[in-house]
Amino acid sequence: MKVPYSYLDRQFADIDAYLEDIRALVESGDFTLGKPVDEFEKSFARLCGLPYAIGVGSGTDALILSLKILGIGPGDEVITTPNTFISTVGAIVMVGARPVFVDNNEEYTIDAAKIEKVITKKTKAILPVHLTGCPADMPTIMKIAHRHKVLVVEDAAQAILASIDGKHMGSWGETACFSLHPLKNLNVWGDGGVIVTRSAQLCRKLKLFRDHGMVTRDEIEMFSHNSRLDSIQAVVGNRLIGEVHSITDKRIANARRFDDAFKGLDDYIKVPPRRVNVKRVYHTYVLRVKDRDKLLAHLIEKGIRAKIHYPIPVHLQKAAKYLGYKRGDFPVCEQDARTILTLPVHQHLTSGEMEYMIDCVKGFYAGRKIKGVKKHAACCRG
Numbered sequence: 001m002k003v004p005y006s007y008l009d010r011q012f013a014d015i016d017a018y019l020e021d022i023r024a025l026v027e028s029g030d031f032t033l034g035k036p037v038d039e040f041e042k043s044f045a046r047l048c049g050l051p052y053a054i055g056v057g058s059g060t061d062a063l064i065l066s067l068k069i070l071g072i073g074p075g076d077e078v079i080t081t082p083n084t085f086i087s088t089v090g091a092i093v094m095v096g097a098r099p100v101f102v103d104n105n106e107e108y109t110i111d112a113a114k115i116e117k118v119i120t121k122k123t124k125a126i127l128p129v130h131l132t133g134c135p136a137d138m139p140t141i142m143k144i145a146h147r148h149k150v151l152v153v154e155d156a157a158q159a160i161l162a163s164i165d166g167k168h169m170g171s172w173g174e175t176a177c178f179s180l181h182p183l184k185n186l187n188v189w190g191d192g193g194v195i196v197t198r199s200a201q202l203c204r205k206l207k208l209f210r211d212h213g214m215v216t217r218d219e220i221e222m223f224s225h226n227s228r229l230d231s232i233q234a235v236v237g238n239r240l241i242g243e244v245h246s247i248t249d250k251r252i253a254n255a256r257r258f259d260d261a262f263k264g265l266d267d268y269i270k271v272p273p274r275r276v277n278v279k280r281v282y283h284t285y286v287l288r289v290k291d292r293d294k295l296l297a298h299l300i301e302k303g304i305r306a307k308i309h310y311p312i313p314v315h316l317q318k319a320a321k322y323l324g325y326k327r328g329d330f331p332v333c334e335q336d337a338r339t340i341l342t343l344p345v346h347q348h349l350t351s352g353e354m355e356y357m358i359d360c361v362k363g364f365y366a367g368r369k370i371k372g373v374k375k376h377a378a379c380c381r382g
């Protein structure tokens with residue numbers, strides 16, 4: 001059996017309805033912003049339970065525009081985690097600020113207990129990442145932010161519909177930034193991003209900022225950027241957005257099934273803690289496993305496209321050299337890079353594919369037990 005990681009062929013198998021919508025757009029000639037983008041922004045804001053959403057060119061642009069509009073730039077420090085997709089850190093650098101890292105916790109998100117230690121006079125913002133679709137500890141992060149009068153921007157690229165105590169991502173920080181990249185939970189046919197906010201003033205500024213600072217065709221309020229959500233992508237998003245609840249529910253159900261299946265394998269597999277007041281949306285399903293590289297090779301050989309998110313922490317990337325971090329600075333993140341494994345968890349997996357993945361993982365460790373490896377099992381813990 002083959003279990004691919006990408007499900008786009010399955011998701012967009014019924015392409016005609018989308019093409020009909022795009023045909024209507026082309027006939028209208030409404031190619032920049034316009035009705036499809038308005039409609040998408042309204043639906044997206046409603047989905048997040050927030051008043052405002054602004055469609056932009058990509059998730060990365062959502063981060064860059066948010067930081068810029070909040071006045072963050074050269075001389076400022078922004079706190080984030082090295083356990084993220086490179087774009088989080090790239091955005092901080094692109095506005096001219098300096099990224100400051102804090103290690104992650106057992107849930108793969110920023111360890112809030114370690115944030116205050118790195119706050120300085122230069123700290124302007126905290127940029128938590130809701131990695132894997134698991135919300136960072138926002139109540140604690142917001143307390144710290146208020147105490148030190150720093151701003152919070154959420155990287156929610158992987159976390160559409162995630163919430164804490166029913167409060168969606170974006171309800172906490174000044175803004176939250178989402179990506180519509182083809183591999184994200186709500187995806188389009190190319191690049192796209194969304195910023196959500198509770199502030200009417202920020203919404204107004206961001207709408208100008210993504211569109212040359214133009215109030216009208218002839219009036220410019222501020223010099224800025226061109227990063228509009230493409231209208232064709234908004235058309236695709238408008239058709240798909242109605243499905244995002246069922247997409248999310250399916251991912252959650254798949255993750256529960258994995259969690260249950262791996263419960264008895266504590267010596268080999270460590271499922272992250274699952275706090276009950278937190279809704280995780282499983283952009284990725286990530287485990288800490290013993291003999292990761294061998295398990296990964298085993299799964300690939302069995303036709304299962306397991307992956308690693310991410311094999312090299314950002315502080316150890318060549319690009320981050322000038323920041324002066326070294327190996328050993330973020331032990332949890334570095335240990336994770338050696339032990340984590342991502343299994344496909346997407347909404348188009350069949351029950352048979354789920355069962356096959358579980359059997360292959362269990363089969364791998366069953367074989368090891370027979371070879372007497374069990375006595376070393378404890379070294380994978382903690």
Ligand SMILES: *Cc1c(COP(=O)(O)O)cnc(C)c1O
Pocket residue numbers: 058059060061084085087088129131155157158178179180181191192193
């Ligand atoms: C995908 C992603 C981004 C960037 O989104 P793009 O739309 O690809 O620019 C940023 N942060 C995280 C955590 C992501 O997963």
